[in-house]
Amino acid sequence: MSELEIKNNSKTENPGFFSWLLGWLPRQRGLFLVFFILLISIPLTITVLLVVLPVLSTPLLPTEAMLKEQNADSTRLNSASNWDKTSLRLVAAREIEQKTQKNRLSLASKDSIYLLLNLNDSTLSVEIKGLTVHVARANDIFISRRITKASHDALLNWIEQPFTFQQELSTIAKTPVLVIDAPKDTTEAAQLPRKPLEPEKDYVQYSLLFDRQLLLEVKQSEEALPEDAELISNYRYRYDTTISTSFLNKITDPLPSHRPVKISLTMPQADARTIFRAMPHSVYARLILIPPYKQ
Amino acid sequence: MNQISEKILSYKKRVWLSFIMLSLLLSIFAGWWMINRLEQLQEVATGLLRSKNYDLLADRLNQTNPEDYLVQLDKSIKESKKKLNGFLPNQSYILINTTLNQFRLFDKDGSLLRQGLVSTGSYTLLRGNNRTWMFKTPRGQLKVLGKTKDPVWVRPDWAFIEEGLKVPPAGHPSRYEYGTLGDYSLNLGDGYLIHGTLYKRFLGLPVTHGCVRMGDEDLEVTFKTLQLGSRVYIY
Structure with a gap:
């Protein structure tokens, strides 16, 4: 037997502590049972109380609760008898298209720059008076299941009107303004501060909170540079303190009705920056959402 | 035991x-x-x-x-x-991206004719004694209100204040500069123009006082393509 074979054999004969534990523990039935029950007790409680029950009982979209109230008294008809699911989806898609065109028309008739977020082809566009002036295609997209699983009517009511901008968090300034005081003479004028003559490179990540709890998160697909670390950590801190809920709140109110309905997009930096700078950052900023309807 | x-x-x-x-x-x-x-x-x-x-x-x-x-x-x-x-342009139009400082010129059918670099507003706020000026390019839908060949730049007050010079009275010869705006200019209203530049190395950067600067060839094509009333979309 060679030295190498002896070494290999000794490895198989001396299993590690965890392998030994995994073999030994099931043989101690009482101990194993207690260990297992205690181990799953807290995760199971959390799963039931903070995950399953809230998800089953809380309306997915703010409009769902309203619809439930409206339809509480009306008796349900034998609904799907004349309509199979495919036909219903077809009509649902048309209804969504109708709302979208109606919203585009209403915003185009006003003098506004607005965003159009199409979740069917993962694009975020800037439109001015009905003309698409910039289209950004997301490399990666996350759509909350609260949108994809919401009932069609709740979704339709939710997107009925364009969303209105309310709050933002960002790693970049909306308008990077440089303030200079008028120089007294030509010598002072020559010494005035100037903006750096190179394109901006700061890491782009922002969250736009609209009414009806829509939260749009956009970040650049390019990797962050080491010098952006502080910028990003600052952004995350502000995000955690303004948008996220605290540990204690998660326990006391696991699925609050005001929790944002999140959509996250990752796109090239140039597109992310263009869209952030293009949209008006006031109550006049609007977004039209086209939820997924293509099957 | x-x-x-x-x-x-x-x-x-x-x-x-x-x-x-x-x-x-x-x-x-x-x-x-x-x-x-x-x-x-x-x-x-x-x-x-x-x-x-x-x-x-x-x-x-x-x-x-x-x-x-x-x-x-x-x-x-x-x-x-x-x-x-009905809201869409029925003649040639131009899109100007002030973030990336780029333009795209389209014909009336929406086909892309030309694209390239421009310079737009620098977002500098100049504070004078009693007045302030924000050097930014306006956004939204604008229209070509006038077209001029060999334009002359009539220097506004801020152009003197920014350089630490005394502001001359209106119509003073020092207000008129020839050749600064290039061979053509398109008037967008409120003093904003699309014009040429002597500082071609700054194309692609936000360095202007609000006007849109273009390279010579781009400007010539744009001038010849856009008509009076053509739409200019700035975002």
């Missing part, structure tokens, strides 16, 4: 106690991890436990004539699209 059995018993007790403590610690750790990722877990649960339903839609459809309803929907979509098309 008794001592030995007591030792074994206490050994067993210690093993049990250790495992109970270990399992509790692991359980608490798992719970902490789960609460920190509660949103993700709820997302997964939503995907598993909730399903999209069309019940209310089916109810609505059962109360109407389905064919009529579909025709009505299509008609409404077509009408909206037709009205929306």
Whole structure:
């Protein structure tokens, strides 16, 4: 037997502590049972109380609760008898298209720059008076299941009107303004501060909170540079303190009705920056959402 | 013998106690991890436990004539699209991206004719004694209000204040500069122009006082393509 074979054999004969534990523990039935029950007790409680029950009982979209109230008294008809699911989806898609065109028309008739977020082809566009002036295609997209699983009517009511901008968090300034005081003479004028003559490179990540709890998160697909670390950590801190809920709140109110309905997009930096700078950052900023309807 | 059995018993007790403590610690750790990722877990649960339903839609459809309803929907979509098309440009137009300092020129059918670099407003705020000027390019839909060949730049007050010079009276010869604006200019209103530049190395950067600067060839094509009333979309 060679030295190498002896070494290999000794490895198989001396299993590690965890392998030994995994073999030994099931043989101690009482101990194993207690260990297992205690181990799953807290995760199971959390799963039931903070995950399953809230998800089953809380309306997915703010409009769902309203619809439930409206339809509480009306008796349900034998609904799907004349309509199979495919036909219903077809009509649902048309209804969504109708709302979208109606919203585009209403915003185009006003003098506004607005965003159009199409979740069917993962694009975020800037439109001015009905003309698409910039289209950004997301490399990666996350759509909350609260949108994809919401009932069609709740979704339709939710997107009925364009969303209105309310709050933002960002790693970049909306308008990077440089303030200079008028120089007294030509010598002072020559010494005035100037903006750096190179394109901006700061890491782009922002969250736009609209009414009806829509939260749009956009970040650049390019990797962050080491010098952006502080910028990003600052952004995350502000995000955690303004948008996220605290540990204690998660326990006391696991699925609050005001929790944002999140959509996250990752796109090239140039597109992310263009869209952030293009949209008006006031109550006049609007977004039209086209939820997924293509099957 | 008794001592030995007591030792074994206490050994067993210690093993049990250790495992109970270990399992509790692991359980608490798992719970902490789960609460920190509660949103993700709820997302997964939503995907598993909730399903999209069309019940209310089916109810609505059962109360109407389905064919009529579909025709009505299509008609409404077509009408909206037709009205929306009325807002679109019916002649050549230009898009100017002030973030990337780029332009795209289109003909009336919407085909891209040319694209390239421009310089737009620098977002500098100049504070004078009693006045302030913000050097930014206006956004939105503008129109070409005038076209000039060999334009002359009439220097506004800020051009003197910025350089630390005394502001001359209106019409003073020092206000007129020839050749600064290039061979052509397109007037967008409120003093804003699309014009040429002597500082071609700054194309692609936000350095202007609000006007849109273009390279010589780009400017010539733009000047010849855009008509009076052509739309200029700045975003």
